[in-house]
Amino acid sequence: MSVIKVASHSRTAAVAGAIAGVMREADRAEVQAIGAAAVNQAVKAMVIAKSYLAEEGVDISFSPSFVEVMIHEQARTAIKFLIEPRNSKE
């Protein structure tokens, strides 16, 4: 599964569209953000994606975790959001 990477300058509507698209195809999506501004954009995008998918009868929730990623050969801690249907058993 490809990871949707969100930056502080990412447009929330565009990210929301990407999340909804991946959810429709794969029934789960991963979003990754580094830093407060990017995490905030990711959360706002998830709220918007939630409203898009709610129109199709799909309710989503997310499960966040810390992940170490390498950026320009430096270790950074990112937040990874695993997005799933809300009452998923998987």
Next chain:
Amino acid sequence: MSVIKVASHSRTAAVAGAIAGVMREADRAEVQAIGAAAVNQAVKAMVIAKSYLAEEGVDISFSPSFVEVMIHEQARTAIKFLIEPRNSKE
């Protein structure tokens, strides 16, 4: 249910403890944050709360939404995170 309010200066471990405590008592919790720094603290606290509760065999997920709140008589948009057991049917 009382709402756990997170500010940019909130300590993530303290917020995580509050979330875990409410989850143990009520099986669901609400966290509210306004602004990128506070949302980031809230997300980090949720990751930590998730690890606390995982030790007790409880897996949690989050469902974010926008809410309008009044701060000093001004309307602000907050992010509300509803926290539930991950495979909850409620």
